[in-house]
Amino acid sequence: MLKMIYTTTVDGFKSAFGRNHIETSRWEQLVFYLSIGVTLFVSLFPFYWMVVTSFMGESAIYSLPPTLVPQDLTLKHYESVFSPQTFPFATYFKNSLIISVITGGLSVVVATFGAYSFARLEYRGRGLFSRGVLLVYMFSGILLVVPLFQIVVWLGLVDKPGSLIITYLVQTLPVSLYMLGNYFRSVPPEIEEAAMMDGYSRLEVIFRITLPLSAPAIVAVFIYTFMIAWNEYLFASIFLRSQSNYTLPIGLEALSTGFHQVWGQIMAASLMTSIPIIVMFIYLEKYMVEGLTFGSVEG
CATH class of the missing domain: 1.10.3720.10 (MetI-like)
Structure with missing residues (x-):
């Protein structure tokens, strides 16, 4: 009986710690990829806006709210x-x-x-x-x-x-x-x-x-x-x-x-x-x- 209780307890600890480790790894990956996404957005959005604005018409450039995806492009x-x-x-x-x-x-x-x-x-x-x-x-x-x-x-x-x-x-x-x-x-x-x-x-x-x-x-x-x-x-x-x-x-x-x-x-x-x-x-x-x-x- 004691052996069965001991085995059950040890297996429970292993499974609990295993799940916590997996959950921690997932949270770390989530934070990692979220940080990369924020960094890329902050770094690349000004360049994207420069490219988009260079192809916009005058009316679209000064429109409020701003047009993030222009419809009419011009050279x-x-x-x-x-x-x-x-x-x-x-x-x-x-x-x-x-x-x-x-x-x-x-x-x-x-x-x-x-x-x-x-x-x-x-x-x-x-x-x-x-x-x-x-x-x-x-x-x-x-x-x-x-x-x-x-x-x-x-x-x-x-x-x-x-x-x-x-x-x-x-x-x-x-x-x-x-x-x-x-x-x-x-x-x-x-x-x-x-x-x-x-x-x-x-x-x-x-x-x-x-x-x-x-x-x-x-x-x-x-x-x-x-x-x-x-x-x-x-x-x-x-x-x-x-x-x-x-x-x-x-x-x-x-x-x-x-x-x-x-x-x-x-x-x-x-x-x-x-x-x-x-x-x-x-x-x-x-x-x-x-x-x-x-x-x-x-x-």
Whole structure:
């Protein structure tokens, strides 16, 4: 009798704890997926609204309550955006692309040699220099406006793309050095030493061994610098004066501060501005994630 009561009690506890565990797992999954849903909604709804508004007619844009699913779609906002009289998109796109590509390329070149010296070479003050570079990243961009503007005036680069290239290079170089330095340290030094014993110079070792092995970090640095230069507004609004030199963020600001708030055209231009970044991130996402993750873990 006692054995039967004991067996029944133990089985009851097992079944009760088993059900509680299953119910807990279901609640955890529910909270997990609910959190993901809320995060995706908050992140993607503004982008969805930008896309929808760019295809809406004027009456639907200003209707109350707002139309979440438009019935009548139109392309007139995109026609206005690509009209040179309304919004010289091609000029702004060309300026942004030139500045972003040159800045990204220079950042990769400068950061490659600088980070390699921090990771491999031995010289006096190396640790102080490597830590001091990160101090620049601690200052907000607004604090650097006056000294950078004085430098730009002294160099005669006001209202020229070169002023933005120098500024963006100064802003992004600390993170670029940090990311590439951590990746270069992951390359076994024995490989480089063996190559130099075979007759390779230091530059040949960098270009033939170190750089190919550090491709994810190099791509991540280029994408990071490109995105900063592509989306930056503060310094571009101060250093650029003529409309022919405007970048896309300044052109969008000029369009939005016009006499009439043409939200359809603003959303269409914003969507066209974001497409290059989205396409680049889709194709190079694995390199971006690997480079950033490795730098954050090893640092």
